[in-house]
Amino acid sequence: MSGIANIQMSAPEELEFKVAYRRLAARYWPGEGTPVLALHGWLDNANSFLPLVQTAKASTTSALGKRPVLALDFNGHGLSDAFPAGELLHFMNYLLDVASVVKAMGWSHYTLMGHSMGAVVSSWVAAAFPEQVEQYIAIDALGARVAETGEVTANIRKAIDEHQSLIAKSPRIYNAFEEAVKARTRSMFPVEEEGAYWLCKRGMEQLEQGWAWRMDPRLRGTSGVRLTKEEMLEVTRNIQCATLFIGANQGIAGMGYVKDYLAVLNNKREVWVDGRHHVHMDNPQAVLAAIDDFLK
Numbered sequence: 001m002s003g004i005a006n007i008q009m010s011a012p013e014e015l016e017f018k019v020a021y022r023r024l025a026a027r028y029w030p031g032e033g034t035p036v037l038a039l040h041g042w043l044d045n046a047n048s049f050l051p052l053v054q055t056a057k058a059s060t061t062s063a064l065g066k067r068p069v070l071a072l073d074f075n076g077h078g079l080s081d082a083f084p085a086g087e088l089l090h091f092m093n094y095l096l097d098v099a100s101v102v103k104a105m106g107w108s109h110y111t112l113m114g115h116s117m118g119a120v121v122s123s124w125v126a127a128a129f130p131e132q133v134e135q136y137i138a139i140d141a142l143g144a145r146v147a148e149t150g151e152v153t154a155n156i157r158k159a160i161d162e163h164q165s166l167i168a169k170s171p172r173i174y175n176a177f178e179e180a181v182k183a184r185t186r187s188m189f190p191v192e193e194e195g196a197y198w199l200c201k202r203g204m205e206q207l208e209q210g211w212a213w214r215m216d217p218r219l220r221g222t223s224g225v226r227l228t229k230e231e232m233l234e235v236t237r238n239i240q241c242a243t244l245f246i247g248a249n250q251g252i253a254g255m256g257y258v259k260d261y262l263a264v265l266n267n268k269r270e271v272w273v274d275g276r277h278h279v280h281m282d283n284p285q286a287v288l289a290a291i292d293d294f295l296k
Contacts, residue, residue, distance in 0.1 A: 012053075015070070019100040024072065025079035026101065029053055031068040034111055034134055037098065038071040041116025041141075041189075041278075043215060045078030046071035047198040048115060051284040052291075062288060063295035067111075072101060074118075076216030078202050088163060089218050090225065091144070094121045095128070102132065113137040113291075115280055116189075116252075120144045123261075127238035136243045137291060139280050140251040143236055143261040147226040159224030166221050171212040180204055180211050189252075195281035229257060236261045243268045244294040246287055248279035269294055 012027035027046045040048040049071040056065035073080035074094055083089060098121060102110065112133055114122035119138035126133040147155060174180040177200065184196035191199065205214045227235070243265050247253035249272055262270060271290040275283040 012050075012071070017101050017104050019075075019097055022075060022081040022083065024075065024081070024097060024101065026073060027071045029057055029069045031066055033067045034109055035068040035070065035105070035107055036064065036111045036113050037102065037107075038069055039094075039098070039112065039114040039118030039121050040071070040074065040077065041118055043077070043203075043219060044116070044199055045202045046073045047078070047202040048118075048278070048281060049113075050198050050281075051195065052280045052287060055284045056288055056292075059288075061292075063292045064288060067295075069113075070101070070105065072097065073202075074121075076219050078214070082216035082218075085167065088159065088224065089216070089221065091121075091223060095124055098125050099129075108132065109134050111135040111137065111295075113139070114141075115139040116141045116277065123239060124235055126241055126243075127235045130238070130240040133241050135295070136239060136241050137246070137294065138243065139246045139287065140248045140253045140277050142245060142253070142258050143232040143256070144227060145223075145256065146229045146232050148229075152226075155222060155226060156224045158222045162221045163218070166217045169217055171217070173207070173210040173212055175210045177204070177206075177211050180213075189277045191276070191278040192282045195278055198281075229260075232257070233260065233264055237264045237266075239265060241267070242294075244290065245270045246279070246290050247272045248275045248277055249273065250275060251277040251279060 012029050015026045015028050017024040038049040040046060053069050056062040059065050074097055076082040109132055112122040112126055119141040122136055123142060126136045181193060181196045181200050184200055185191060185193050203213055203215060204211050245262060245268060273279055273283060273286040280287045
């Protein structure tokens, strides 16, 4: 491996938190100043931020590199516990993860940095806790997927119907770790091989039959409860802190209602960089440049 695999300095610490009888795992880089809470995307894990943060920590001039950074594994992702068997998952659980970790760390103020689903969670947290969140960095996403007119009831039914089949489904087994890495590079949201390696490294486990993803299979289910577009716009309007939106030119930020959400933000900076959805992994230098300029 090349790139960040060769950066040995600033190795993150492994932290654990107890939330609602569950164990949450995180990676932590010490530093000075306002801490940064990094929140990964759907089906990813804390290693999603490894290329970006290690690049920042290797620099003597990076504003992000000087700060403490905590990258969380959401419930059911990475090394964190899943919810008890049989329960339906709900997006609000992720907000509980964030609020509980912030309380455990004793932070009164912090910066949120989220990618994809993590950016969506961050927008809700920033709106709900404006006295805590000083800055918000959103990478290739902003508002949550909304309930369109006429699909509310269908979503509820689909979520219930999918539940039992998801928990009964056997995980896909890969004969070799390298095979899993290659598969991850070709997934719904493809990532370069080095990024895929780090996501697999934290997100997979070796079983007798081979390698399998550790993630909770229920994560792949339909969300039965979604906000309407008007409600999501209300959430976005309530974000009071300075916001940096980093869109990937070949990513997904141009889809959905991202432009509508950006339009109602009062204190924002918008930057677009070349890269696919995991631009913070594939092109960390460009993303870091935008973040450092914002934080300075």
